[in-house]
Amino acid sequence: MAKNRKHQTASIRFGPALKASFLCLLIGGSAIGFVWQKNEIYRLGQQIRQRETRLAQLQNDNKRLGDQITILHSPVKLDQRAKELNLGLAPAQPLQVVRLDETPSPAKDKNVSRQFTQRPVAGLTP
């Protein structure tokens, strides 16, 4: 023991010091990284939650506005509005409706499918 002390050099041994520092940095860095990662997970979780809420809200708004358009287009509302504005609108009388005969014309090209030209005239009601 005494012998070792006697021969001890005054200079710093960098090897072990570096090793120790590296180990400390590794452990410290891992700890900080772990905490940072946990924070990020929490932060992103909160963002996901906020965006989910926003998405649900936008979907609700979209549905509400879509419904509003449909309701404003409904025959009952249009009829009410036409009466309110006193536009003098009335349903077209049969004689005011132009009807064109849909006689099928024969297909010029024989290779063309005749499916549509041969189709009988369907009922006129929608």
Added chain:
Amino acid sequence: MTNKLQIKRALLLLAILGAAFAGLGYRLVDLQIFRHDELSAKAQHNTQREFRQAPRRGDILDANGNILATSVAVKTVCADPSLVGNQPDAVAHVIAPLLQLNEAALAQKLTPRSFVFKNSNGEIVTNELHYVRLAKNVPEETWQRISAALTNLTFGVDEKKLSRTNREFFRNLRQHAVFSQADQMRVYPNGLLAGQVIGFPAVEETNVGGRFISKIVGCDGVELTMQKPLSGVAGWRVTETDKAQRELVAWRDEDVYARDGLNVVLTIDSAVQHIVETALADALQKHTPKSITGIVMRPRTGEILAMVSLPNYDPNKSSSITPEARNRVITDVMEPGSTFKIVVVSGALNTGTVKLTDQFDCEHGHFAFAGRVLHDHEAYGMLTVKEIITKSSNIGAAKIGIKLGEQNLYNYASDYGFGQRTGIPLPGETRGILYPVKQWSKVSIAQIPMGHGVAVTRLQMLQALAAIANDGWLMRPMIVSRLQERDGSVVQTYRPERLRQVISEATSRLMIEALKTVATKDGTAAAAALKNYVVAGKTGTAQKVENGAYAPGKYISSFIGFFPADNPELCISVVMDEPKEGYYGGKVCGPVFRDIAERCASYLNIAPDPKLMTNAPPLVVENINHGNQTP
């Protein structure tokens, strides 16, 4: 000596340390093994939360996609009085105007209090109240205003100078004392339109852990019969929350989305429904009947385009619905009167028992049969079968019935669907009354052909007429067309259903020829005639039965018809219960039929009958490809 003492001390220390480690070991085993289940459940209870995700109830749409019923996202505003402490008045003062509630009543609700209950062990326990419901169906915007108002709420104290506990109290009061739960409200944007067909909702509430979960259920109409597809399936989320009850998304365990209810698309056309409702409302004002009903049906498919019964109800005001506003089209029965003659005449024509040209002696209005005297409204002599329909002779119909025979008459009535439910998916449909032949009296064979001694629903009667218009094929009435997702993709389509061919195509043509004469100047419903279409139909005027006897002066008047007669597009029924200002079916219901038919024909663009268009100015179409047309 010293060594011995040191050894003793070391042993003592070792023993103490050993005992301590043994104690810790025991504690560890106790916590981790013996009490594992209990403690892990407790830990889960502290952090894990289960959220129910309510499905959105599906919409009800008309045939053209117009919304008849929809669900709107709203909030139920609740509070935890234990967090309000001594500030109920301040909180109530801020939120009462926004919720449009009485401030004092709201403050009362917010005041912390305890309640006594019996726990599962039968012990009486006192607990602090943590949940009160302040308001339901609160719009999202209102809730956001409430939330902002609470965040900015000050209590007249400098909170920075308060102790940590007091600061936390105020923070909890602002953030958690008043909260909201997602909910939905059923809305019927067209109000009264098709109210009885759509039905109305009720809210069913279940108490889950002291909190109420509400669910909309249908109480009438399509809302009730299509409850299952409309409801959807609830989802859930098992997750963990932090101290402030914020969800920790990373710790989500189960996350099953709710499946929204399907949209139900009806065969009802809002425009046709509106036409019928306004026409019937006008007739209600003019004739002041007890009730009036109208149906519009496509005879080829059985699709119902409109179904109206007045008085009706607004599903948005479900609390004010009365039994008088029921859907009488399917719930009420009546003696059909002369409209039932279509059954006996078509049956007799189909079996070859009679021809349209065969003549019957109508006995000048008085016919004694089986101890009873049958009457006609006018004294007729010899009438052909066709004229019996035109004039609606009771005696003529009775004689045709007698010639057809009891069993045949019963079979045809049964084949037309009388005495059975039509199977329309609406609640409360009745069968009507059609007694089997063995229960008939001697006079039944003469009475039933003129529509007495049987009871039918308005829908059954129209279904029978639609069969005549549809080459003899009886169709099941349709009210639901399809089920679809919110994005419009079709999940299930309901096809028109042919039930049976009651009469042959040739017989149906003969019947149409006879029925065409009704809406003429010689027939009983001249007022039902249309300018541009040939109408086939039948009138009915039946005395009402009250307490088992015919009530004098009380009638059920009806007209059922279809047009264009040779290519039927629409079948229409109009029935009035006890009309004033006239009571003959052709007189009171005929004009209503005409009104509905003309407006529907215009809306649906039904081609006019070419025979009736001869007086029209010629339509010149020159080179349609270049658009040089003159109407």
